[in-house]
Amino acid sequence: MSLKLFSTRIQNVTPSFIREILKVTHEKDVISFAGGLPNDALFPLQQLKQASLSAFENKGSQLLQYSNTEGDLGLRNWIAQRYQAQNLEITAEDILMTNGSQQALDLLGKVFLNKKDAVVIENPAYLGALQAFRLYQVKFLPIDLHSQGMDLKQLKQTLSINNAKLIYTVPNFQNPTGISYSEENRQAIAKEIAKTDSYLIQDDPYGELRFSGQAKSNFYTLLPQQTLLLGSFSKTIAPAFRLGWIVAPKPVMKKLIIAKQAADLHSNSFSQAILAQYFEKNDFDQHLTQLKLHYGQQKIIMETAIKKYFPKNTQLTNPEGGLFLWCTLSKKISTLELFQKAIQQKVAFVPGESFYTSNIQQNTMRLNYSCADQKIIEKGIRKLAEIIG
């Protein structure tokens, strides 16, 4: 076949490097800090089984029929009420259910992005967002991340010389770095964006997983007309359901619904009904408390092990939630080379350079702590330390 047949958008895109890594790390005897999975021992398995039964009993055959594009009204009402409890003025009508946050990113690409349009992204950034937007052949404008959030000087300069349509952020427990934007950083970013026509995307898959520190302002309160808020049940309930959502102002929502129809008519309504049942019968906050307790402990165990075993000049972020620690080693170390050695020793992580679109810090690594227990975390970190030498 002729390669010319493929679209230009897909011709030069390769499978994500991280996926290739994850394949290697899937073998049973590998200690993997490479993934980004929630801990499956913490899934509310019995409760979801019960919710499935209730959904069959309560909804009957309607449970299996086609449904509306926007999503299950009961579920969207539940989501809206949680926002309202945080003083965000969001109703079910402002919410579109998507197949995880990933589809929200793709739909935003469809609705906003022409070839060569500019998109501001974090540097380093979430790979799924890069992948989604890259297929719209956009120009990325990376802004370096610091421990307090985006580099404001870079952001101001970038916004002053470029007409960015979208500014993509993960302000809470960012993937890959684990950092959160400080309150001041958020206020300053909102102030800059208010001067523009741009939309800020707050991708927030980990927002409910805060195990220490104080919650910061949601961009939706700072910039209600210019914020596109993404949420997900993948990290808090079950990734297999592929259910996330997007909150958007009405004119954007209209276009998103058209794009969603064209993309797949509607999200899995069977799983939406089960989730609605689950929330009706269970205390979600109690479930979250469990998750936060575990992830908080696992983070401390990993942090402690790193401080104990890694070289003294190692720098670590201090995540207050989420699934990831970000580790910066001595400048002379390439974590990509380290990865090759580590995988031979059956321990894995993600080399940081995969996440950069500029100003690559090749001495960085992403470590996931959510899926391993104390013994495994300590063993894996000790092994890694030995390889670093």
Place this chain on the structure above:
Amino acid sequence: MSLKLFSTRIQNVTPSFIREILKVTHEKDVISFAGGLPNDALFPLQQLKQASLSAFENKGSQLLQYSNTEGDLGLRNWIAQRYQAQNLEITAEDILMTNGSQQALDLLGKVFLNKKDAVVIENPAYLGALQAFRLYQVKFLPIDLHSQGMDLKQLKQTLSINNAKLIYTVPNFQNPTGISYSEENRQAIAKEIAKTDSYLIQDDPYGELRFSGQAKSNFYTLLPQQTLLLGSFSKTIAPAFRLGWIVAPKPVMKKLIIAKQAADLHSNSFSQAILAQYFEKNDFDQHLTQLKLHYGQQKIIMETAIKKYFPKNTQLTNPEGGLFLWCTLSKKISTLELFQKAIQQKVAFVPGESFYTSNIQQNTMRLNYSCADQKIIEKGIRKLAEIIG
């Protein structure tokens, strides 16, 4: 906000007319032949409830975890085996699970279509395909449909002067017309396409729902290297699961997987596992026999009522399966005007002109027979006949 912010692909697209119609027809006391839903009384409700329980019991927490992009291997093996039983050389590796066939269309757009690329479509055509491809800003090349399939003269001429990347077909019980391509028509189409670099899409959501006549060749046997085969569980099991699939040659499959990752990582793996359980424990062919029996009867009831009550010059297609009848009235009648009158009398259908991209036949209508019982079908058709006068 500025309209300029939206992508050019979305600016001029409006919500589908059919969706607007369906909203009107959703009221309880309307007799609707407008939809395209499978009959929910025929869903294997108890069996799926049981399969859900088994999935929870057999898979445990893995049922809820992230999964691979390609889809559930057990389910893909099952699909492959059904193809093999029809002598199609298809294995699980050739299959990618999608969110219904609709997502397969969107992914094909992503992988193949640049702006202004040419796509051959049926005239009249399935609206979901028009919607999906329209967002890739393509040029449609409509080929008129006859009772035996595509107009071959038009097709030859179109392919000779255009470089079409994709040829979109629904050769079995087409939506909207209910017609099937004859064996000769398929052979002739395959012969023409074999001379080109193009891919033929066989969208086949209704293929398993043949209630009369003989099965015809799958394009995959006629053109294995140039056929993209789409399948769906929406019409045979449950639309709410949003599960379909695409069969594609390896170089195309590679690109599709990248596009799928960027679109939503993977399809709902919870529902895939339940379906795999369902197929393990139940006789799918027996279930299909039930569906075909019902739909075959409903089709005959509607056909008989139309022949009894509609004007003598009414023309009808003769579907051998699927969900739709296509009715051509006297040339002077506009079914769009008829629709306005009909909806006031609480009976609904879809005016045919919605489905045309050229050579509009405004005296046509699509009638869905799958969701109403004998009494309702007769009552609705009699009412329609009175309005036609």
